[in-house]
Amino acid sequence: MISRQIKDNMIKGLIYVSSAFSVVILMVIIGFILIKGIPSINKDFLTNDYEDKTTYVTVTQAGTGNTYIEGNQCISENYGITLSVSEEGLSVDSIEKDSVLKLGKDGTNAVYPVKKTDVITKIGSFNAERELKNGASAEEILQSTKEALEISDASMKVKVVRKGGGILPMVVTTLYMIGLSLLIAAPIGILAAVYLNEYAEKGKLMTIIHFAIENLAGIPSIIYGLFGSLVFVQTIKLQYSILAGALTVSIILLPTIITTTEETLKTIPKTYRESSLGLGATKLQTITKVVLPNAISGILVAILLSIGRIVGESAALLLTAGTVAQIPERLYGNSASGATLTIKAYMLMKEENDLSTACAIGVILLAIVIVINMSSKLVTKYFLNKGEKA
Amino acid sequence: MNSEAMAMKREMEMVQNTEKKKVMKRNYKRELFEKVVETLFLLCAFVSVVSVIAIIGFVFYKGLRPFVGEDAYSFTKFITGTRWAPSENVYGIFYMIVASVLATAGAVLVGVPIGVLTAVFIAEIAPDWAVKILKPAVELLAGIPSVLYGAFGLGVIVPIMKAISPKVHGQSLFAVIIVLTIMILPTIVSLSESAIKAVPRSYTEASLGLGASKIQTIFKAVLPAAKSGILSAAVLGVGRAIGETMAVMMIAGNPTAGLPDSIWSMVRPLTTNIAMEMSYASGRQAEMLFATGVVLFVFIMCVNLAMTFITKKSEEAK
Incomplete structure (x- = not known):
């Protein structure tokens, strides 16, 4: 009896240790990513472009006023701007709302408003960047800036550098990817589930379709990537593009959407369908008016799960959607490629050895995953309660 | 009228x-x-x-x-070769197959016991508050993108390996096994848990009534009854481990030749071979990457077949 107790307790100990393992590991992973990533997260990180962007802005002289130097700042009333000397040039400390620099035009004649935290490296013929490199002191630069700003020509060219280092393009690409993939996969997946549960009779066809879905779920995403790059990128010639990526991801999503929706459809009582059919509704009317509205919670969960999958997907997108940090301009063809957040995190680690920026992206990914997990739980709970009340 | x-x-x-x-x-x-x-x-x-x-x-x-055709590459050379050098037209993937198999086997051997015990805890032993922590934790583990597991491996596991390894590098088969173990845990825990929960209460009651202790009941009555569910969890774990790419790529080391001689050796699993070179490969090299994909696919098909077999058997048993 005593030996049994000892044995039981030893096994119990093992069980406790194993269970603690998951929690501890999770905390270590999350802790690591937060500690490494959070210092890099700020407003600029979220809203800036990834690459530095240099633009020549042409402004037409408008307002009048004095230009003077105050402390280490050069304040120009006619341009409505306050500049101070920084390492790269003259950083914009503040800019008035009605400043003419807000109406400046870039090379393509589009309005390119100068913003706070932009860096101005050249005003007219005065090249602040070069002067700085030549070792000019801050006072000299400020003096020259004042002189340059005082010249009131009909138009003046200003070279503006907008700092990069942000993840805005990746955020936008990820959103595009989510929207596009769901647009393709959600209707197909939901309708397929409806067919499997409402129309199909048990038989060979059902077995084949279910077998295919199970197999799709088991294929690793790198194989999807190979397939996508061969078929969508090369054969159909979409090139590295969000459409090629979205098509590939759509296939990956199908099993999730179909099985989740089908499971929900199965839980809807047969009596619902029978009473609708008995009232003279057709099968299609029964599906659209009775079955699908009752399955809405399952469909929502399927979509949430899919979003999680798209956000986390990397191997397949690496080979189909490309790795460029830019906002895709079209669906396919040239300049249609774009890296999602996950791909960029990978590229930062692999190519640039920049673990901390990768972890900063990781913090955002973690936040998305947590939000998705919680909201899918809330959705289920909400509809369960509603079902009980009804 | x-x-x-x-x-x-x-x-x-x-x-x-x-x-x-x-x-x-x-x-x-x-x-x-x-x-x-x-x-x-x-x-x-x-x-x-x-x-x-x-x-x-x-x-x-x-x-x-x-x-096939003219200028064909010998399939035996491909499947038994231990060096991958596209520039010299040498494509051997045997050492990658070995790496994939070893990494997967290691992860399953470590991950399945831990996962099943965790599932036992959640389903049979844990008080409510512990379940409320454990279940979301496992779900979150399942949701973390594999790139972040890679970051974790690169930032935490590899430095630790470097400190304790007899070799100079931290990237190793051991690191891969650890990260894969963590990655397959959620699959194993959640599937085993539902298998355990599906065991009829009467089994437990009968066993307890015969005087068995709780632990004896779990290991002698419940787990054997949940066998097929646990087995399919393990098989799914194998599928996930063998197909994992991005996390593994960052911690495997990816050498161009050589069978691993210990758990400290750098390895190059099949998946990472594809992901590493696909973006710039063309011609023969690209085709060989697809050939690597075919080998990977054959493994996955075996896993799927095993899965179908298990499900069928358990349905027959019912």
């Missing part, structure tokens, strides 16, 4: 007839519409079938091409 009534009756009949015809016509239209919609639904259901066939077809076609 009579003729008037007759006329009225006839008129009514006529009206009724046209009504009937209208209804019939509408019914016909409606039926046609229903049929069209049903076909549409069927087509959607068939997208998955077409996708599977297309994926298998394209990958195999492209991957088997370098081994």
